[in-house]
Amino acid sequence: MLAAQTICCIDGSFGEGGGQIIRNAVSLSTLLSKPISIQNVRFNRRPPGLRKQHEAGIRLAADIASAKTVGVHQGSTSVEFTPSRLExxxxxxxxxxxxxxxxxxxxxxxxxxxxxxxxxxxxxxxxxxxxxxxxxxxxxxxxxxxxxxxxxxxxxxxxxxxxxxxxxxxxxxxxxxxxxxxxKPLQAITILERGPIKKIWGEARVGGLPVVIANKMKAAAEAKLIAKGLSSGLIRIDALRERQQDAVASGGGIVLWAETENGCVIGGSCVSTRDKDPSQVGEEAAQSLLDNLQHDECVDEHLQDQMIIFMALAEGKSTVRTGPLTEHTRTAIHVAELMTTARFTVEKIGSGAHTIACEGIGYKPAFECP
CATH class of the missing domain: 3.65.10.20 (RNA 3'-terminal phosphate cyclase domain)
Incomplete structure:
Protein backbone atom coordinates (compact mmCIF):
# COMPACT_ATOMS: atom_id res chain seq x y z
CA MET A 1 0.00 0.00 0.00
CA LEU A 2 1.23 3.49 -0.86
CA ALA A 3 0.43 4.76 2.65
CA ALA A 4 2.90 2.29 4.11
CA GLN A 5 5.76 3.35 1.87
CA THR A 6 8.72 5.17 3.35
CA ILE A 7 8.95 8.78 2.26
CA CYS A 8 12.12 9.62 0.34
CA CYS A 9 13.61 12.73 1.94
CA ILE A 10 15.57 15.01 -0.38
CA ASP A 11 17.77 17.96 0.52
CA GLY A 12 17.01 20.73 -1.98
CA SER A 13 20.32 22.44 -1.21
CA PHE A 14 22.37 19.62 -2.76
CA GLY A 15 24.58 20.45 -5.75
CA GLU A 16 23.14 23.21 -7.90
CA GLY A 17 20.43 23.69 -5.29
CA GLY A 18 17.87 24.94 -7.81
CA GLY A 19 14.83 23.75 -9.70
CA GLN A 20 16.33 20.64 -11.25
CA ILE A 21 16.12 18.71 -8.00
CA ILE A 22 12.39 19.40 -7.99
CA ARG A 23 11.87 18.41 -11.64
CA ASN A 24 13.76 15.12 -11.49
CA ALA A 25 12.48 14.12 -8.07
CA VAL A 26 8.85 14.76 -8.94
CA SER A 27 9.15 12.87 -12.25
CA LEU A 28 10.72 9.83 -10.58
CA SER A 29 8.23 9.99 -7.71
CA THR A 30 5.40 9.89 -10.26
CA LEU A 31 6.82 6.90 -12.15
CA LEU A 32 7.87 4.87 -9.11
CA SER A 33 4.84 5.71 -6.93
CA LYS A 34 7.34 6.82 -4.29
CA PRO A 35 6.33 9.66 -1.92
CA ILE A 36 8.92 12.41 -1.50
CA SER A 37 9.62 15.28 0.85
CA ILE A 38 11.92 18.06 -0.38
CA GLN A 39 13.37 20.46 2.18
CA ASN A 40 15.46 23.59 1.53
CA VAL A 41 13.75 24.06 -1.83
CA ARG A 42 15.91 26.13 -4.22
CA PHE A 43 18.25 26.85 -1.31
CA ASN A 44 21.00 28.24 -3.56
CA ARG A 45 18.74 30.71 -5.38
CA ARG A 46 17.88 34.25 -4.34
CA PRO A 47 15.16 34.39 -3.27
CA PRO A 48 14.93 30.71 -2.29
CA GLY A 49 11.72 28.68 -2.47
CA LEU A 50 9.30 27.82 -5.25
CA ARG A 51 8.65 30.21 -8.10
CA LYS A 52 5.47 30.13 -10.19
CA GLN A 53 7.22 27.97 -12.80
CA HIS A 54 8.13 25.27 -10.27
CA GLU A 55 4.67 25.38 -8.77
CA ALA A 56 3.15 24.84 -12.22
CA GLY A 57 5.49 21.90 -12.89
CA ILE A 58 4.63 20.16 -9.62
CA ARG A 59 0.90 20.66 -10.17
CA LEU A 60 1.26 19.25 -13.70
CA ALA A 61 2.95 16.11 -12.32
CA ALA A 62 0.29 15.91 -9.60
CA ASP A 63 -2.40 15.85 -12.30
CA ILE A 64 -0.59 13.01 -14.09
CA ALA A 65 -0.09 11.00 -10.89
CA SER A 66 -3.32 11.91 -9.04
CA ALA A 67 -0.94 13.06 -6.32
CA LYS A 68 -1.53 14.76 -3.00
CA THR A 69 0.74 17.73 -2.36
CA VAL A 70 1.74 19.90 0.58
CA GLY A 71 3.55 23.23 0.40
CA VAL A 72 3.07 23.85 -3.32
CA HIS A 73 2.87 27.64 -3.37
CA GLN A 74 5.15 30.51 -4.27
CA GLY A 75 8.03 30.97 -1.84
CA SER A 76 7.59 27.59 -0.17
CA THR A 77 10.85 25.93 0.92
CA SER A 78 9.29 22.59 1.88
CA VAL A 79 7.29 20.37 -0.48
CA GLU A 80 5.63 16.97 -0.10
CA PHE A 81 4.46 14.96 -3.10
CA THR A 82 2.53 11.69 -2.67
CA PRO A 83 1.63 10.07 -6.00
CA SER A 84 -1.26 7.70 -6.55
CA ARG A 85 -2.57 6.12 -9.74
CA LEU A 86 -1.31 7.08 -13.19
CA GLU A 87 -4.07 7.13 -15.76
CA LYS A 184 8.84 -1.76 -23.55
CA PRO A 185 11.72 -0.41 -21.46
CA LEU A 186 14.16 2.09 -22.90
CA GLN A 187 17.32 0.37 -24.12
CA ALA A 188 20.77 1.38 -22.88
CA ILE A 189 22.91 3.62 -25.09
CA THR A 190 26.62 3.82 -25.84
CA ILE A 191 28.00 7.04 -27.36
CA LEU A 192 31.78 7.33 -27.21
CA GLU A 193 32.93 8.60 -30.61
CA ARG A 194 31.66 11.95 -31.83
CA GLY A 195 33.19 11.92 -35.29
CA PRO A 196 34.08 14.94 -37.48
CA ILE A 197 31.73 17.91 -37.73
CA LYS A 198 29.81 17.79 -40.99
CA LYS A 199 27.60 20.89 -40.59
CA ILE A 200 26.90 23.75 -38.21
CA TRP A 201 23.34 25.06 -38.35
CA GLY A 202 21.78 27.99 -36.60
CA GLU A 203 18.77 30.24 -36.29
CA ALA A 204 18.95 33.85 -35.11
CA ARG A 205 15.37 34.91 -34.39
CA VAL A 206 13.52 38.03 -33.33
CA GLY A 207 9.89 38.79 -32.70
CA GLY A 208 8.46 42.30 -32.59
CA LEU A 209 11.89 43.73 -33.43
CA PRO A 210 13.66 44.71 -36.68
CA VAL A 211 15.23 41.83 -38.61
CA VAL A 212 18.53 43.75 -38.59
CA ILE A 213 18.97 42.56 -34.98
CA ALA A 214 18.77 38.94 -36.11
CA ASN A 215 21.22 39.68 -38.92
CA LYS A 216 23.72 41.16 -36.44
CA MET A 217 23.47 38.10 -34.20
CA LYS A 218 24.00 35.85 -37.19
CA ALA A 219 26.99 37.78 -38.53
CA ALA A 220 28.72 37.91 -35.15
CA ALA A 221 28.23 34.19 -34.56
CA GLU A 222 29.60 33.31 -38.00
CA ALA A 223 32.62 35.57 -37.55
CA LYS A 224 33.40 34.05 -34.15
CA LEU A 225 33.21 30.48 -35.43
CA ILE A 226 35.37 31.23 -38.48
CA ALA A 227 37.94 33.07 -36.35
CA LYS A 228 38.30 29.89 -34.28
CA GLY A 229 39.17 27.84 -37.35
CA LEU A 230 35.85 26.45 -38.52
CA SER A 231 35.32 26.54 -42.27
CA SER A 232 32.69 28.96 -43.56
CA GLY A 233 31.50 26.19 -45.86
CA LEU A 234 30.36 24.20 -42.81
CA ILE A 235 28.27 27.02 -41.37
CA ARG A 236 24.68 27.89 -42.21
CA ILE A 237 22.89 30.30 -39.89
CA ASP A 238 19.51 31.78 -40.84
CA ALA A 239 18.27 35.19 -39.66
CA LEU A 240 14.50 35.18 -39.11
CA ARG A 241 11.82 37.62 -37.99
CA GLU A 242 8.61 36.15 -36.63
CA ARG A 243 5.29 37.14 -38.13
CA GLN A 244 3.29 39.34 -35.77
CA GLN A 245 0.75 36.59 -35.06
CA ASP A 246 3.49 34.06 -34.25
CA ALA A 247 5.14 35.93 -31.38
CA VAL A 248 3.46 37.28 -28.25
CA ALA A 249 6.31 39.39 -26.92
CA SER A 250 9.24 41.34 -28.35
CA GLY A 251 12.63 39.69 -28.01
CA GLY A 252 15.11 37.41 -29.66
CA GLY A 253 17.73 34.74 -29.37
CA ILE A 254 20.09 32.53 -31.31
CA VAL A 255 20.58 28.76 -31.20
CA LEU A 256 23.44 26.94 -32.94
CA TRP A 257 23.94 23.21 -33.36
CA ALA A 258 26.74 21.15 -34.85
CA GLU A 259 25.98 17.80 -36.49
CA THR A 260 28.72 15.16 -36.66
CA GLU A 261 29.30 12.16 -38.88
CA ASN A 262 28.48 9.78 -36.03
CA GLY A 263 25.07 11.32 -35.42
CA CYS A 264 25.91 13.54 -32.47
CA VAL A 265 24.32 16.98 -32.19
CA ILE A 266 26.05 19.61 -30.03
CA GLY A 267 24.34 22.89 -29.18
CA GLY A 268 25.16 26.44 -28.12
CA SER A 269 22.84 29.42 -27.59
CA CYS A 270 22.19 32.85 -26.12
CA VAL A 271 19.03 34.85 -25.41
CA SER A 272 18.78 38.49 -26.41
CA THR A 273 18.42 41.00 -23.58
CA ARG A 274 18.03 44.77 -23.49
CA ASP A 275 21.49 45.31 -22.05
CA LYS A 276 23.31 43.24 -24.70
CA ASP A 277 24.25 44.38 -28.16
CA PRO A 278 23.02 41.86 -30.77
CA SER A 279 26.62 41.20 -31.82
CA GLN A 280 27.46 40.22 -28.25
CA VAL A 281 24.52 37.80 -28.22
CA GLY A 282 25.79 36.16 -31.40
CA GLU A 283 29.33 35.93 -30.08
CA GLU A 284 28.19 34.39 -26.80
CA ALA A 285 26.16 31.74 -28.63
CA ALA A 286 29.17 30.88 -30.77
CA GLN A 287 31.42 30.69 -27.72
CA SER A 288 28.88 28.43 -26.03
CA LEU A 289 29.04 26.06 -29.00
CA LEU A 290 32.84 26.20 -29.12
CA ASP A 291 33.05 25.40 -25.40
CA ASN A 292 30.84 22.36 -25.97
CA LEU A 293 33.04 21.15 -28.83
CA GLN A 294 36.49 21.49 -27.31
CA HIS A 295 36.76 18.13 -25.50
CA ASP A 296 35.40 15.91 -28.31
CA GLU A 297 32.28 15.37 -26.23
CA CYS A 298 29.28 13.56 -27.72
CA VAL A 299 26.69 15.60 -25.78
CA ASP A 300 26.74 19.24 -24.71
CA GLU A 301 26.34 20.69 -21.22
CA HIS A 302 22.52 20.89 -21.39
CA LEU A 303 22.01 17.42 -22.85
CA GLN A 304 24.47 16.11 -20.27
CA ASP A 305 22.09 16.63 -17.36
CA GLN A 306 18.84 16.05 -19.28
CA MET A 307 19.90 12.53 -20.33
CA ILE A 308 20.54 11.32 -16.75
CA ILE A 309 16.95 10.41 -15.90
CA PHE A 310 16.60 8.42 -19.14
CA MET A 311 19.88 6.57 -18.53
CA ALA A 312 18.61 5.68 -15.04
CA LEU A 313 15.31 4.35 -16.40
CA ALA A 314 16.88 2.39 -19.31
CA GLU A 315 17.60 -1.32 -19.31
CA GLY A 316 21.29 -2.26 -19.24
CA LYS A 317 24.49 -0.25 -19.05
CA SER A 318 24.67 3.12 -20.80
CA THR A 319 27.96 4.93 -21.40
CA VAL A 320 28.28 8.44 -22.84
CA ARG A 321 31.33 10.65 -23.43
CA THR A 322 30.85 14.25 -22.39
CA GLY A 323 32.80 17.32 -21.33
CA PRO A 324 33.35 18.77 -17.84
CA LEU A 325 30.61 17.68 -15.45
CA THR A 326 28.17 20.44 -14.54
CA GLU A 327 26.55 20.89 -11.15
CA HIS A 328 23.19 20.20 -12.81
CA THR A 329 24.51 16.80 -13.91
CA ARG A 330 25.93 15.96 -10.49
CA THR A 331 22.57 16.89 -9.00
CA ALA A 332 20.62 14.77 -11.51
CA ILE A 333 22.84 11.77 -10.75
CA HIS A 334 22.39 12.28 -7.00
CA VAL A 335 18.58 12.34 -7.27
CA ALA A 336 18.49 9.30 -9.59
CA GLU A 337 20.66 7.25 -7.22
CA LEU A 338 18.71 8.41 -4.18
CA MET A 339 15.35 7.40 -5.64
CA THR A 340 16.19 4.32 -7.74
CA THR A 341 18.58 1.38 -7.75
CA ALA A 342 20.43 2.89 -10.76
CA ARG A 343 24.15 3.36 -10.18
CA PHE A 344 26.39 5.83 -11.99
CA THR A 345 30.15 5.95 -12.44
CA VAL A 346 32.01 8.99 -13.76
CA GLU A 347 35.52 8.73 -15.19
CA LYS A 348 37.70 11.66 -16.17
CA ILE A 349 39.51 11.38 -19.51
CA GLY A 350 42.35 13.80 -20.20
CA SER A 351 42.02 17.45 -19.29
CA GLY A 352 38.28 17.95 -19.49
CA ALA A 353 36.39 15.04 -21.00
CA HIS A 354 34.46 12.48 -18.91
CA THR A 355 32.50 9.33 -19.46
CA ILE A 356 29.24 8.84 -17.59
CA ALA A 357 28.16 5.21 -17.19
CA CYS A 358 24.93 3.96 -15.65
CA GLU A 359 23.43 0.57 -14.83
CA GLY A 360 19.78 1.41 -15.40
CA ILE A 361 16.75 -0.08 -13.69
CA GLY A 362 14.92 -1.23 -16.83
CA TYR A 363 11.75 0.59 -15.84
CA LYS A 364 8.69 -1.13 -17.33
CA PRO A 365 5.58 0.67 -18.59
CA ALA A 366 3.29 -1.35 -16.33
CA PHE A 367 4.10 1.09 -13.50
CA GLU A 368 5.55 -1.49 -11.15
CA CYS A 369 8.19 -0.14 -8.83
CA PRO A 370 11.48 -1.85 -9.87
Whole structure:
Protein backbone atom coordinates (compact mmCIF):
# COMPACT_ATOMS: atom_id res chain seq x y z
CA MET A 1 0.00 0.00 0.00
CA LEU A 2 1.23 3.49 -0.86
CA ALA A 3 0.43 4.76 2.65
CA ALA A 4 2.90 2.29 4.11
CA GLN A 5 5.76 3.35 1.87
CA THR A 6 8.72 5.17 3.35
CA ILE A 7 8.95 8.78 2.26
CA CYS A 8 12.12 9.62 0.34
CA CYS A 9 13.61 12.73 1.94
CA ILE A 10 15.57 15.01 -0.38
CA ASP A 11 17.77 17.96 0.52
CA GLY A 12 17.01 20.73 -1.98
CA SER A 13 20.32 22.44 -1.21
CA PHE A 14 22.37 19.62 -2.76
CA GLY A 15 24.58 20.45 -5.75
CA GLU A 16 23.14 23.21 -7.90
CA GLY A 17 20.43 23.69 -5.29
CA GLY A 18 17.87 24.94 -7.81
CA GLY A 19 14.83 23.75 -9.70
CA GLN A 20 16.33 20.64 -11.25
CA ILE A 21 16.12 18.71 -8.00
CA ILE A 22 12.39 19.40 -7.99
CA ARG A 23 11.87 18.41 -11.64
CA ASN A 24 13.76 15.12 -11.49
CA ALA A 25 12.48 14.12 -8.07
CA VAL A 26 8.85 14.76 -8.94
CA SER A 27 9.15 12.87 -12.25
CA LEU A 28 10.72 9.83 -10.58
CA SER A 29 8.23 9.99 -7.71
CA THR A 30 5.40 9.89 -10.26
CA LEU A 31 6.82 6.90 -12.15
CA LEU A 32 7.87 4.87 -9.11
CA SER A 33 4.84 5.71 -6.93
CA LYS A 34 7.34 6.82 -4.29
CA PRO A 35 6.33 9.66 -1.92
CA ILE A 36 8.92 12.41 -1.50
CA SER A 37 9.62 15.28 0.85
CA ILE A 38 11.92 18.06 -0.38
CA GLN A 39 13.37 20.46 2.18
CA ASN A 40 15.46 23.59 1.53
CA VAL A 41 13.75 24.06 -1.83
CA ARG A 42 15.91 26.13 -4.22
CA PHE A 43 18.25 26.85 -1.31
CA ASN A 44 21.00 28.24 -3.56
CA ARG A 45 18.74 30.71 -5.38
CA ARG A 46 17.88 34.25 -4.34
CA PRO A 47 15.16 34.39 -3.27
CA PRO A 48 14.93 30.71 -2.29
CA GLY A 49 11.72 28.68 -2.47
CA LEU A 50 9.30 27.82 -5.25
CA ARG A 51 8.65 30.21 -8.10
CA LYS A 52 5.47 30.13 -10.19
CA GLN A 53 7.22 27.97 -12.80
CA HIS A 54 8.13 25.27 -10.27
CA GLU A 55 4.67 25.38 -8.77
CA ALA A 56 3.15 24.84 -12.22
CA GLY A 57 5.49 21.90 -12.89
CA ILE A 58 4.63 20.16 -9.62
CA ARG A 59 0.90 20.66 -10.17
CA LEU A 60 1.26 19.25 -13.70
CA ALA A 61 2.95 16.11 -12.32
CA ALA A 62 0.29 15.91 -9.60
CA ASP A 63 -2.40 15.85 -12.30
CA ILE A 64 -0.59 13.01 -14.09
CA ALA A 65 -0.09 11.00 -10.89
CA SER A 66 -3.32 11.91 -9.04
CA ALA A 67 -0.94 13.06 -6.32
CA LYS A 68 -1.53 14.76 -3.00
CA THR A 69 0.74 17.73 -2.36
CA VAL A 70 1.74 19.90 0.58
CA GLY A 71 3.55 23.23 0.40
CA VAL A 72 3.07 23.85 -3.32
CA HIS A 73 2.87 27.64 -3.37
CA GLN A 74 5.15 30.51 -4.27
CA GLY A 75 8.03 30.97 -1.84
CA SER A 76 7.59 27.59 -0.17
CA THR A 77 10.85 25.93 0.92
CA SER A 78 9.29 22.59 1.88
CA VAL A 79 7.29 20.37 -0.48
CA GLU A 80 5.63 16.97 -0.10
CA PHE A 81 4.46 14.96 -3.10
CA THR A 82 2.53 11.69 -2.67
CA PRO A 83 1.63 10.07 -6.00
CA SER A 84 -1.26 7.70 -6.55
CA ARG A 85 -2.57 6.12 -9.74
CA LEU A 86 -1.31 7.08 -13.19
CA GLU A 87 -4.07 7.13 -15.76
CA UNK A 88 -2.76 7.56 -19.30
CA UNK A 89 -3.13 8.75 -21.98
CA UNK A 90 -4.03 12.26 -20.88
CA UNK A 91 -4.72 15.67 -22.37
CA UNK A 92 -3.00 18.17 -20.09
CA UNK A 93 -2.01 21.81 -19.87
CA UNK A 94 0.20 23.95 -17.64
CA UNK A 95 0.65 27.71 -17.39
CA UNK A 96 2.72 29.42 -14.69
CA UNK A 97 1.27 32.80 -15.71
CA UNK A 98 4.80 34.16 -16.07
CA UNK A 99 7.72 33.97 -18.53
CA UNK A 100 8.75 30.68 -16.90
CA UNK A 101 10.32 28.29 -19.39
CA UNK A 102 8.11 25.87 -21.32
CA UNK A 103 11.13 23.62 -21.87
CA UNK A 104 11.61 23.18 -18.12
CA UNK A 105 7.92 22.29 -17.72
CA UNK A 106 8.41 19.70 -20.45
CA UNK A 107 11.33 18.21 -18.51
CA UNK A 108 8.95 17.45 -15.62
CA UNK A 109 6.14 15.94 -17.67
CA UNK A 110 7.94 14.03 -20.43
CA UNK A 111 9.29 11.05 -18.44
CA UNK A 112 5.93 10.70 -16.69
CA UNK A 113 3.91 10.57 -19.90
CA UNK A 114 6.16 8.18 -21.84
CA UNK A 115 5.18 5.00 -20.04
CA UNK A 116 1.78 3.41 -20.71
CA UNK A 117 1.34 -0.27 -21.53
CA UNK A 118 -2.44 -0.23 -21.65
CA UNK A 119 -2.99 1.78 -24.82
CA UNK A 120 -1.32 2.97 -28.01
CA UNK A 121 -2.94 6.41 -27.83
CA UNK A 122 -0.69 9.46 -27.39
CA UNK A 123 -0.87 11.89 -24.52
CA UNK A 124 -1.14 15.58 -25.46
CA UNK A 125 0.36 18.49 -23.59
CA UNK A 126 -0.05 22.25 -23.98
CA UNK A 127 2.54 24.35 -22.15
CA UNK A 128 2.45 28.14 -21.85
CA UNK A 129 5.13 30.61 -20.81
CA UNK A 130 8.54 31.53 -22.19
CA UNK A 131 9.70 29.65 -25.28
CA UNK A 132 12.98 31.58 -25.56
CA UNK A 133 13.67 32.30 -21.91
CA UNK A 134 16.77 33.04 -19.91
CA UNK A 135 18.35 30.46 -17.56
CA UNK A 136 16.85 27.55 -19.53
CA UNK A 137 17.28 25.81 -22.90
CA UNK A 138 15.43 27.67 -25.65
CA UNK A 139 12.63 25.82 -27.44
CA UNK A 140 14.80 25.70 -30.58
CA UNK A 141 17.41 23.75 -28.61
CA UNK A 142 14.72 21.28 -27.60
CA UNK A 143 13.62 20.92 -31.23
CA UNK A 144 17.07 20.65 -32.78
CA UNK A 145 19.15 18.88 -30.11
CA UNK A 146 17.19 17.28 -27.27
CA UNK A 147 14.30 15.67 -29.15
CA UNK A 148 16.54 14.33 -31.97
CA UNK A 149 18.73 12.80 -29.23
CA UNK A 150 15.74 10.99 -27.72
CA UNK A 151 14.61 9.82 -31.16
CA UNK A 152 18.00 8.59 -32.39
CA UNK A 153 19.34 7.14 -29.15
CA UNK A 154 16.26 5.90 -27.29
CA UNK A 155 13.71 5.50 -30.10
CA UNK A 156 11.34 8.03 -28.52
CA UNK A 157 9.59 10.22 -31.11
CA UNK A 158 8.02 13.26 -29.43
CA UNK A 159 5.94 15.66 -31.50
CA UNK A 160 6.39 19.35 -30.74
CA UNK A 161 4.75 22.37 -32.35
CA UNK A 162 5.44 25.99 -31.44
CA UNK A 163 2.00 27.61 -31.38
CA UNK A 164 3.29 31.07 -30.44
CA UNK A 165 6.68 32.23 -29.30
CA UNK A 166 7.04 33.98 -25.98
CA UNK A 167 10.36 35.83 -25.81
CA UNK A 168 12.24 36.89 -22.70
CA UNK A 169 11.35 38.82 -20.57
CA UNK A 170 7.56 38.79 -21.13
CA UNK A 171 6.94 35.19 -22.17
CA UNK A 172 3.31 34.37 -23.00
CA UNK A 173 4.12 31.77 -25.65
CA UNK A 174 2.65 28.33 -26.17
CA UNK A 175 3.82 24.90 -27.35
CA UNK A 176 1.89 21.72 -28.09
CA UNK A 177 3.44 18.27 -27.57
CA UNK A 178 2.31 14.76 -28.37
CA UNK A 179 3.94 11.94 -26.41
CA UNK A 180 3.51 8.37 -27.67
CA UNK A 181 3.49 5.60 -25.05
CA UNK A 182 6.33 3.10 -24.79
CA UNK A 183 5.48 -0.60 -24.94
CA LYS A 184 8.84 -1.76 -23.55
CA PRO A 185 11.72 -0.41 -21.46
CA LEU A 186 14.16 2.09 -22.90
CA GLN A 187 17.32 0.37 -24.12
CA ALA A 188 20.77 1.38 -22.88
CA ILE A 189 22.91 3.62 -25.09
CA THR A 190 26.62 3.82 -25.84
CA ILE A 191 28.00 7.04 -27.36
CA LEU A 192 31.78 7.33 -27.21
CA GLU A 193 32.93 8.60 -30.61
CA ARG A 194 31.66 11.95 -31.83
CA GLY A 195 33.19 11.92 -35.29
CA PRO A 196 34.08 14.94 -37.48
CA ILE A 197 31.73 17.91 -37.73
CA LYS A 198 29.81 17.79 -40.99
CA LYS A 199 27.60 20.89 -40.59
CA ILE A 200 26.90 23.75 -38.21
CA TRP A 201 23.34 25.06 -38.35
CA GLY A 202 21.78 27.99 -36.60
CA GLU A 203 18.77 30.24 -36.29
CA ALA A 204 18.95 33.85 -35.11
CA ARG A 205 15.37 34.91 -34.39
CA VAL A 206 13.52 38.03 -33.33
CA GLY A 207 9.89 38.79 -32.70
CA GLY A 208 8.46 42.30 -32.59
CA LEU A 209 11.89 43.73 -33.43
CA PRO A 210 13.66 44.71 -36.68
CA VAL A 211 15.23 41.83 -38.61
CA VAL A 212 18.53 43.75 -38.59
CA ILE A 213 18.97 42.56 -34.98
CA ALA A 214 18.77 38.94 -36.11
CA ASN A 215 21.22 39.68 -38.92
CA LYS A 216 23.72 41.16 -36.44
CA MET A 217 23.47 38.10 -34.20
CA LYS A 218 24.00 35.85 -37.19
CA ALA A 219 26.99 37.78 -38.53
CA ALA A 220 28.72 37.91 -35.15
CA ALA A 221 28.23 34.19 -34.56
CA GLU A 222 29.60 33.31 -38.00
CA ALA A 223 32.62 35.57 -37.55
CA LYS A 224 33.40 34.05 -34.15
CA LEU A 225 33.21 30.48 -35.43
CA ILE A 226 35.37 31.23 -38.48
CA ALA A 227 37.94 33.07 -36.35
CA LYS A 228 38.30 29.89 -34.28
CA GLY A 229 39.17 27.84 -37.35
CA LEU A 230 35.85 26.45 -38.52
CA SER A 231 35.32 26.54 -42.27
CA SER A 232 32.69 28.96 -43.56
CA GLY A 233 31.50 26.19 -45.86
CA LEU A 234 30.36 24.20 -42.81
CA ILE A 235 28.27 27.02 -41.37
CA ARG A 236 24.68 27.89 -42.21
CA ILE A 237 22.89 30.30 -39.89
CA ASP A 238 19.51 31.78 -40.84
CA ALA A 239 18.27 35.19 -39.66
CA LEU A 240 14.50 35.18 -39.11
CA ARG A 241 11.82 37.62 -37.99
CA GLU A 242 8.61 36.15 -36.63
CA ARG A 243 5.29 37.14 -38.13
CA GLN A 244 3.29 39.34 -35.77
CA GLN A 245 0.75 36.59 -35.06
CA ASP A 246 3.49 34.06 -34.25
CA ALA A 247 5.14 35.93 -31.38
CA VAL A 248 3.46 37.28 -28.25
CA ALA A 249 6.31 39.39 -26.92
CA SER A 250 9.24 41.34 -28.35
CA GLY A 251 12.63 39.69 -28.01
CA GLY A 252 15.11 37.41 -29.66
CA GLY A 253 17.73 34.74 -29.37
CA ILE A 254 20.09 32.53 -31.31
CA VAL A 255 20.58 28.76 -31.20
CA LEU A 256 23.44 26.94 -32.94
CA TRP A 257 23.94 23.21 -33.36
CA ALA A 258 26.74 21.15 -34.85
CA GLU A 259 25.98 17.80 -36.49
CA THR A 260 28.72 15.16 -36.66
CA GLU A 261 29.30 12.16 -38.88
CA ASN A 262 28.48 9.78 -36.03
CA GLY A 263 25.07 11.32 -35.42
CA CYS A 264 25.91 13.54 -32.47
CA VAL A 265 24.32 16.98 -32.19
CA ILE A 266 26.05 19.61 -30.03
CA GLY A 267 24.34 22.89 -29.18
CA GLY A 268 25.16 26.44 -28.12
CA SER A 269 22.84 29.42 -27.59
CA CYS A 270 22.19 32.85 -26.12
CA VAL A 271 19.03 34.85 -25.41
CA SER A 272 18.78 38.49 -26.41
CA THR A 273 18.42 41.00 -23.58
CA ARG A 274 18.03 44.77 -23.49
CA ASP A 275 21.49 45.31 -22.05
CA LYS A 276 23.31 43.24 -24.70
CA ASP A 277 24.25 44.38 -28.16
CA PRO A 278 23.02 41.86 -30.77
CA SER A 279 26.62 41.20 -31.82
CA GLN A 280 27.46 40.22 -28.25
CA VAL A 281 24.52 37.80 -28.22
CA GLY A 282 25.79 36.16 -31.40
CA GLU A 283 29.33 35.93 -30.08
CA GLU A 284 28.19 34.39 -26.80
CA ALA A 285 26.16 31.74 -28.63
CA ALA A 286 29.17 30.88 -30.77
CA GLN A 287 31.42 30.69 -27.72
CA SER A 288 28.88 28.43 -26.03
CA LEU A 289 29.04 26.06 -29.00
CA LEU A 290 32.84 26.20 -29.12
CA ASP A 291 33.05 25.40 -25.40
CA ASN A 292 30.84 22.36 -25.97
CA LEU A 293 33.04 21.15 -28.83
CA GLN A 294 36.49 21.49 -27.31
CA HIS A 295 36.76 18.13 -25.50
CA ASP A 296 35.40 15.91 -28.31
CA GLU A 297 32.28 15.37 -26.23
CA CYS A 298 29.28 13.56 -27.72
CA VAL A 299 26.69 15.60 -25.78
CA ASP A 300 26.74 19.24 -24.71
CA GLU A 301 26.34 20.69 -21.22
CA HIS A 302 22.52 20.89 -21.39
CA LEU A 303 22.01 17.42 -22.85
CA GLN A 304 24.47 16.11 -20.27
CA ASP A 305 22.09 16.63 -17.36
CA GLN A 306 18.84 16.05 -19.28
CA MET A 307 19.90 12.53 -20.33
CA ILE A 308 20.54 11.32 -16.75
CA ILE A 309 16.95 10.41 -15.90
CA PHE A 310 16.60 8.42 -19.14
CA MET A 311 19.88 6.57 -18.53
CA ALA A 312 18.61 5.68 -15.04
CA LEU A 313 15.31 4.35 -16.40
CA ALA A 314 16.88 2.39 -19.31
CA GLU A 315 17.60 -1.32 -19.31
CA GLY A 316 21.29 -2.26 -19.24
CA LYS A 317 24.49 -0.25 -19.05
CA SER A 318 24.67 3.12 -20.80
CA THR A 319 27.96 4.93 -21.40
CA VAL A 320 28.28 8.44 -22.84
CA ARG A 321 31.33 10.65 -23.43
CA THR A 322 30.85 14.25 -22.39
CA GLY A 323 32.80 17.32 -21.33
CA PRO A 324 33.35 18.77 -17.84
CA LEU A 325 30.61 17.68 -15.45
CA THR A 326 28.17 20.44 -14.54
CA GLU A 327 26.55 20.89 -11.15
CA HIS A 328 23.19 20.20 -12.81
CA THR A 329 24.51 16.80 -13.91
CA ARG A 330 25.93 15.96 -10.49
CA THR A 331 22.57 16.89 -9.00
CA ALA A 332 20.62 14.77 -11.51
CA ILE A 333 22.84 11.77 -10.75
CA HIS A 334 22.39 12.28 -7.00
CA VAL A 335 18.58 12.34 -7.27
CA ALA A 336 18.49 9.30 -9.59
CA GLU A 337 20.66 7.25 -7.22
CA LEU A 338 18.71 8.41 -4.18
CA MET A 339 15.35 7.40 -5.64
CA THR A 340 16.19 4.32 -7.74
CA THR A 341 18.58 1.38 -7.75
CA ALA A 342 20.43 2.89 -10.76
CA ARG A 343 24.15 3.36 -10.18
CA PHE A 344 26.39 5.83 -11.99
CA THR A 345 30.15 5.95 -12.44
CA VAL A 346 32.01 8.99 -13.76
CA GLU A 347 35.52 8.73 -15.19
CA LYS A 348 37.70 11.66 -16.17
CA ILE A 349 39.51 11.38 -19.51
CA GLY A 350 42.35 13.80 -20.20
CA SER A 351 42.02 17.45 -19.29
CA GLY A 352 38.28 17.95 -19.49
CA ALA A 353 36.39 15.04 -21.00
CA HIS A 354 34.46 12.48 -18.91
CA THR A 355 32.50 9.33 -19.46
CA ILE A 356 29.24 8.84 -17.59
CA ALA A 357 28.16 5.21 -17.19
CA CYS A 358 24.93 3.96 -15.65
CA GLU A 359 23.43 0.57 -14.83
CA GLY A 360 19.78 1.41 -15.40
CA ILE A 361 16.75 -0.08 -13.69
CA GLY A 362 14.92 -1.23 -16.83
CA TYR A 363 11.75 0.59 -15.84
CA LYS A 364 8.69 -1.13 -17.33
CA PRO A 365 5.58 0.67 -18.59
CA ALA A 366 3.29 -1.35 -16.33
CA PHE A 367 4.10 1.09 -13.50
CA GLU A 368 5.55 -1.49 -11.15
CA CYS A 369 8.19 -0.14 -8.83
CA PRO A 370 11.48 -1.85 -9.87
Missing amino acids: LPRVLAADPGTAGSTTLLLQVALPCLLFSSSTSIESALTLRGGTNASMAPQIDYTLQVFLPFLRRRFGVDIGLKIVQRGYFPKGGGSIYCTIPPLS
